[in-house]
Amino acid sequence: MGTALGLMRKKGYLNTSMRDIASSVNMEAASLYNHIKGKEEILIDTCFGLAETLEMGIKEVNDIYFNAAEKLAMAIHNHIQALTQDLNASHLFVHEWRHLSDDKRAQFIQRRDLYEKEFRDIVILGFEEGEFKNVDPKFATLTILASLNWVGEWYRPQGDMEPKEIAQKLTQFILSGLQKN
Amino acid sequence: MGTALGLMRKKGYLNTSMRDIASSVNMEAASLYNHIKGKEEILIDTCFGLAETLEMGIKEVNDIYFNAAEKLAMAIHNHIQALTQDLNASHLFVHEWRHLSDDKRAQFIQRRDLYEKEFRDIVILGFEEGEFKNVDPKFATLTILASLNWVGEWYRPQGDMEPKEIAQKLTQFILSGLQKN
DNA sequence: ACAAAACTAACTAACACTTGTTAGTTTTCC
DNA sequence: GGAAAACTAACAAGTGTTAGTTAGTTTTGT
Numbered sequence: 001m002g003t004a005l006g007l008m009r010k011k012g013y014l015n016t017s018m019r020d021i022a023s024s025v026n027m028e029a030a031s032l033y034n035h036i037k038g039k040e041e042i043l044i045d046t047c048f049g050l051a052e053t054l055e056m057g058i059k060e061v062n063d064i065y066f067n068a069a070e071k072l073a074m075a076i077h078n079h080i081q082a083l084t085q086d087l088n089a090s091h092l093f094v095h096e097w098r099h100l101s102d103d104k105r106a107q108f109i110q111r112r113d114l115y116e117k118e119f120r121d122i123v124i125l126g127f128e129e130g131e132f133k134n135v136d137p138k139f140a141t142l143t144i145l146a147s148l149n150w151v152g153e154w155y156r157p158q159g160d161m162e163p164k165e166i167a168q169k170l171t172q173f174i175l176s177g178l179q180k181n
Numbered sequence: 182m183g184t185a186l187g188l189m190r191k192k193g194y195l196n197t198s199m200r201d202i203a204s205s206v207n208m209e210a211a212s213l214y215n216h217i218k219g220k221e222e223i224l225i226d227t228c229f230g231l232a233e234t235l236e237m238g239i240k241e242v243n244d245i246y247f248n249a250a251e252k253l254a255m256a257i258h259n260h261i262q263a264l265t266q267d268l269n270a271s272h273l274f275v276h277e278w279r280h281l282s283d284d285k286r287a288q289f290i291q292r293r294d295l296y297e298k299e300f301r302d303i304v305i306l307g308f309e310e311g312e313f314k315n316v317d318p319k320f321a322t323l324t325i326l327a328s329l330n331w332v333g334e335w336y337r338p339q340g341d342m343e344p345k346e347i348a349q350k351l352t353q354f355i356l357s358g359l360q361k362n
Numbered sequence: 363a364c365a366a367a368a369c370t371a372a373c374t375a376a377c378a379c380t381t382g383t384t385a386g387t388t389t390t391c392c
Numbered sequence: 393g394g395a396a397a398a399c400t401a402a403c404a405a406g407t408g409t410t411a412g413t414t415a416g417t418t419t420t421g422t
Contacts, residue, residue, distance in 0.1 A: 012195065012279060012280065014193065014195040014196055015195055015280070017380075017381065017382080018383080019380085019381085019382095027397095027398075027399095028398075028399060028400080029382080029383085030383080030384080030385095030398085030399075030400080030401090031397065031398050031399070033382095033383075033384080034396070034397050034398075035397085038382075038383075039382065039383090069360070072359075095276065098193060099193065099196070123359070126359065126360075130361070131360065131361060132359050132360060132361065133359060133360070135350075135354070135359065136350065139342070139347075139350055140354065140359060142331065142334075142335050143328045143331070143351065143354055145331075146327045146328045146330070146331030146334075147324045147327050149327070149331075150323065150324070150326075150327030150330075150331075153323075153327075154323050161320070166320075169316075169317065169320055170324065173316070173321065173324055173358070174358060174359055175358050175360040176357070176358040176359075176360050177354070177355060177356050177357040177358030178253075178304070178307065178314060178316065178321060178355055178356050178357075179250070179307075179313060179356040179357050180311070180313065180314055198406075198407065198408080199407080199408060199409080200406085200407085200408095208371095208372075208373095209372075209373060209374080210408080210409085211372090211373075211374080211375090211409080211411095212371065212372050212373070214408095214409075214410080215370070215371050215372075216371085219409075220408065220409090
């Protein structure tokens with residue numbers, strides 16, 4: 001069902017009809033119901049699937065590293081890997097989760113907040129180590145995640161920057177900023 | 182028509198029907214057409230209105246300051262002021278412009294790219310001055326703008342951080358990052 | 363000043379179309 | 393032969409928008 005995700009990224013979830021999806025695979029809309037329960041299943045599976053990948057990524061980070069700078073670098077790397085691996089899925093994850101039904105949306109937000117907290121803990125750890133500045137952790141985390149999630153908007157697989165390089169530059173940027181010294 | 186923007190922010194542009202908008206102001210859908218040409222006009226006016234505000238903001242920056250660090254600080258400040266001034270409009274500007282009709286969307290993207298270029302020129306200027314690192318300007322600009330635009334997602338007018346303070350922290354973060362030294 | 367005309371902004375009703383989904387039927391494949 | 397997967401047809405609801413009308417207000421001409 002990858003082509004459905006492509007359509008949804010291009011036209012938006014709400015703007016993509018079951019008939020659109022069907023005709024993109026030379027079918028009738030009704031036939032899709034032999035494979036999925038309904039339109040929302042696509043959104044649910046995609047959003048929660050990527051959520052799981054990201055959660056595994058951040059768990060791995062905490063298992064391996066001990067200091068904040070290394071943790072952050074690997075967390076960023078894993079996040080970018082997950083996002084760039086399927087841009088169509090990323091789009092649904094970053095933008096279209098709003099259109100999940102009420103209960104699913106609540107679940108999604110909860111998991112998202114938990115993931116955010118893992119990042120925030122790294123920022124806090126860095127301060128406790130004396131390595132990071134005494135910034136507002138919530139503010140810093142939101143700003144970091146904004147930068148990461150936006151990568152899905154401009155990254156192109158055949159472009160001149162690979163995910164690994166993007167992650168590395170982002171880490172550099174987030175750790176030491178734009179200014180010299 | 183501010184309540185229409187509120188609905189569109191809450192439910193999404195496509196998910197907000199003319200009947201929704203009408204009943205939020207105790208009217209019939211047809212009556213709205215005495216005031217606006219159609220649903221898209223709301224999206225057009227909002228997206229291009231905010232675009233104009235932002236363009237004026239960046240023009241002002243270039244009129245007043247000469248060095249890159251000051252320019253960047255004021256550009257960030259103006260951007261945050263514009264976005265936080267009307268969160269409903271910001272949401273349409275950041276997320277829903279995709280649903281503009283083809284020609285309007287093309288115009289919008291063009292102006293957006295131009296605005297992006299103004300930011301990029303500041304980054305480049307900073308390098309030429311010897312004040313900024315030799316980063317990839319396109320990458321840096323996209324990352325910066327991602328951080329700025331995301332503010333609309335978490336900023337709350339009655340919250341504990343004012344736009345001015347947000348802009349200041351963002352500038353600090355972008356210029357010198359998270360790490361000490 | 364006052365009737366006539368024009369304008370504003372609301373209404374009801376309807377049009378033509380699209381939406382996600384279901385039921386029932388036929389085809390395909392092993 | 394029987395399950396999997398396609399089909400046709402239809403449903404009930406919702407979509408943006410237009411037409412035609414009506415009441416109340418404002419502008420105009422004499």
